[in-house]
Amino acid sequence: MKIHRLGIWALLALAASLLVVSSSWAAAAPRKIVLVVPHRVFFTVALPVYVAQEKGFYKEGGLEVDAVFTKGGGENVQAVVSGDAQIGLGTGFFAVLSAFEKGAPVKVAAGEITGMDAFWYVLGNSSIRRLEDLAGKKIAFSRAGSSSHMAVLAIVDQVKAKGLQPPEPVSLGGLPDTFTGVRTGQADVGWSVPPFMLDRVEKGELRVLVRGPEIEALNAITMRVHFVNADFAAKQPEAVRAFFRAHQKAVEFMMDRPQESAKIWIRKAELKFPESAVLKTWEFYRKPQLALKPIRGIQTNIDEAVKFKFLKEPLGKAQIDRLIDLSFLP
């Protein structure tokens, strides 16, 4: 009888200890986040992810982050809206506005870049040397409604303001198509994003004509944002906060330690450029541009989104307050 009672107590003690252990395991299990990243190379979206992965910033925050690379824009938005991904990085503000207007469960959680980060180049032997030389020339952008299009329109305005014949914007698509277009004379000026084309600039094949920060009209406008699935953010706000803490740390690391970050970038993104060309990327970015908050130029973005038919009508204040939620940021 004594032995029988002892056995029951032993069993109960075992059951209790198993309960404690399993609940602590559950609490310690990393929270899973699927992230959509619009490019596996771009400095402002891919590199922070690589740095955070390499340096363990996600693990520190108790997160298991799975990065999925897409073509950006609508593809990013659809992945987050469907719930396949929880966070979308570096997506054009217009695409997120458009989805929000249609009732998609999205929230803008942070800014990715304020001001323009692309640069415009000419062939090394081109006679175009200054902004004024762009009068009457063809200048490339990717597609209508993109941030490169907005930048080109701003450049056109800058040239017009000097009393010169405005340049002609030409849609040439992505970076390789644009480079081909410039080489074959379909445009006089092409666009690119660091580190692409910087190796050719180093060799003298190309020359940088306009850097993004020189496009004054866009310097106070947040061009791309990070956004979250609103339902996920409501259920797991702490996971979203942990992600942006890790992301902030990664951005600070990469801006403070370019050499180490360049090595991570070259390895993780399998870059074929020489390290010297890759390091030139840092000349194109300043820390304040990559600040996660505030979101600047919201009204300008909304007005342009209506102009390019991403929105049917401007959003009201209540809608903007519902859309933008920076409470997840450190």
Added chain:
Amino acid sequence: MLKEETRLGLWRILLILGALSLVEAAVRVGWINPFFLASPLQAVAVLWSQVVGGNALFLTLVTLYEIGCALFISTVVGLLVGFILWRYRLIGASYEMLLAALFSSPIILAYPIFLVTFGRSSAAVIALSSIFGLIPIIMNTKSAFQQVNPILLQVGASMSLTRRQMFRHILLPAVAPTIFSGFRLGLTYILKSVLGLEYVVQVGGVGMWLSDAAFRFEVGEVYAGLVGTVLLSVLFLYMINRAELLVRR
């Protein structure tokens, strides 16, 4: 009692309407997320508004022009080359395998070369799409001539038909079914190529519209464009079928 053809036609319409009704119901009830699939009625409404008040008609004409040009080039060149491959057996035997291999290659990936050569315009779309349509027409034309029953030719000779009469009344009706199958296959590939290139490169008509709509997250317009595409292909297939009936008369 309904005729067989009428019955089949009615069944076809019923099946299509049934499937569309299911999709309509699924979107309205919420089984399918409307962000990813527009309901058929919404797509038709958007298509109508774009035709009446938007650019859809102009863009459709551009795409029709590209498809028409590509089909014309493929037809003329395809028939000629197919005939030569049949007529000169050595050439035919040498190139048949290469053509078959080329047909299964992802030629679409060569689009940057066409953009450089022809510029970012409809010309590049027509040039590349013509190649897509060309190969099935060549292969079917060669096959069509190879399959002509020699007895038919002997019968024609026995009736002392002139070469022109032989061609018009015996050879042409004999090769027409296979050649027109080649046209239908060629048209399918041309349609895919034209719309695909327009979508990727953002030039031209309906494909460019689809790409733009997808970029702006306008799901209704995307599916309106798809409905327009289906109508385009039905139109072209109908024209090919009528042409075949005319030739075989």
